[in-house]
Amino acid sequence: MHPAPSVIIFTTFSGLGFGLLFWLGIDPTPPTGWVAFVFWLIAYAMAVGGLLSSTFHLGRPERFLKAFSQWRSSWLSREGIAAVTTLVAMGLYGLGLVFYGTAWQPLGALGALGALATVFTTSMIYTQMKTIPRWNMNLTPAMFMSYALAGGALLKGNIEMAIPLLAIAGVVQVFTWVMGDKAFENSGTTMATATGLGSIGSVRAFEPPHTGTNYLMREFIHVVGRKHSQKLRIIGVALGIVIPVVLLLLPIGHLIALIAVASHIAGVLASRWLFFAEAEHVVGLYYGKR
Amino acid sequence: MTTLPNLTQKKLGLVIDLDTCVGCHACVISCKGWNTENYGAPLSDQNAYGADNSGTFLNRVHSFEVQPTGDEAAAQLIHFPKSCLHCEDAPCVTVCPTGASYKREEDGIVLVNEQDCIGCGLCAWACPYGARELDQAEGVMKKCTLCVDRIYNENLEEVDRIPSCVRTCPSGARHFGDLGDENSDVSKLVAERGGMDLMPEQGTKPVNKYLPPRPKDELPEFDVLAPFLEPVAQEAKGFLGWLDKTLEKL
Secondary structure, three states: OOOOHHHHHHHHHHHHHHHHHHHHHHOOOOOOHHHHHHHHHHHHHHHHHHHHHHHHHOOOHHHHHHHHOOOOOOHHHHHHHHHHHHHHHHHHHHHHHHHHOOOOHHHHHHHHHHHHHHHHHHHHHHHOOOOOOOOOOOHHHHHHHHHHHHHHHHHHOOHHHHHHHHHHHHHHHHHHHHHHHHHHHHHOOOHHHHHOOOOOEEEEEEEOOOOOOOHHHHHHOOOHHHOOHHHHHHHHHHHHHHHHHHHHHOOOOHHHHHHHHHHHHHHHHHHHHHHHHOOOOHHHHHHOOO | OOOOOOOOOOOEEEEEEOOOOOOOOHHHHHHHHHHOOOOOOOOOEEOOOOOOOEEOOOEEEEEEEEEEOOOOOOOEEEEEEEEOOOOOOOHHHHOOOOOOEEEOOOOOOEEEOOOOOOOOOHHHHHOOOOOOEEOOOOOOEEOOOOOHHHHOOOOOOHHHOOOHHHHHOOOOOEEEEEOOOOOOHHHHHHHHHOOEOOOHHHOOOOOOEEEOOOOOOOOOOOOOOHHHOOOOOOOOOHHHHHHHHHHHHO
16 A cells, blocks of 8 residues: 555554543543643644644545545544544533633543544554455554554553553554464455456466556555565564653653653654555555555 | 445446457547546546656456466466446445445446545545546546446437447457346356356455356367378487587587
């Protein structure tokens, strides 16, 4: 798959933002006043910024309102509804905390639930794709959820939760890669089934339909991005998981926390790049490519 | 709603004969010609006369080489036209967030209402066959309409009320009809020739069927005396014979 910056930024930052909103929503002693204002600013900058970034890959972004209509069948539509519900609920909850110093707990609980639902629905957009075997497994939502919860706890400064959750996210991420590497073979889709010609003999792509490239090849066949995948996996886990955990075990200050957060974001960005770049769409088989 | 109809009254679709397709790409051109000036937005080209040109097509012809296994049979070249298969269980329809993609209850044709399309591209991701392409000029998804603006069009001669690709094909490799009616010509053809689904494991239940190439016949021995004739000398003689022996000794 083409690792478009808009979707990498979207999944990384909206995951972190909604993760932070979850922890803010369930906090029994939430911050108030200016401290609450800063927390909400960070969470909304990431969540809304990520969502806005995702609109850059739309061909007709001005019609985005229509995307809220098909919640009965479409995960993308469900995601939109979950995101807006969460942002409204948590916005009102934040309003109470910042300006009135009161916690309207039911709104916080609704927002926290909505934040989880938003990350889950985002992950299901990818998980539902049978055409992309690497994504089409239960580990994909587990990976998105564990990153969002760990990153959110890290941003919230909830150290005792952040350390184990980061470790869990790291384990889930490694399993996702190990299982993902076998997913295409296990899917059973080959050039033989794609062309139906396998009963005659071994099939080879002889000539593509055209001399140039096309939308399908640009979108679905992206070989360059996978070149350094092993190195990027190590970088992703080191920056995203190992360094933040080590820093959190040190006596913590604001500067160290900031470095831990920056390292985590860089690591998640590297992992998300691989999430798209390594994903192989079955349509590549018609071009003799993966 | 972008949910799929439980049952469609008809299953209109194409049957493509891989045995007779000669790979001339006439269907590609006629498809682009008809559809760029009829249903919906035109099929744009980018940098059409430059070095890296590309454009939107609803039908593309691949060519595959198949090497039969087991014996020393010659490789076969098979031309392979590919367009929307109008699947019964179309994954492209259910992923659509706006309701722009839909499958018609009356005839099973999968269409895009371009006024509702936000160009998110998710339906193209969900299609295993590469049947949908996002038009780069219009920002909306384009796909085969089974020439819905021809097949019911009473302004056209009756002979023309079939998809443009079928009307154009010079080798008779493309057939159009109702695959839900087991007595239709296309259904009989599929039954007779062992018509197949592409990527059946994806669970899309395609309506369009592909007829596999017929088995190659073998050249019969045309001279009854041939087996009794003296075999052609296998041993090299003269200069080549000397060279063969000398090289053998080295």
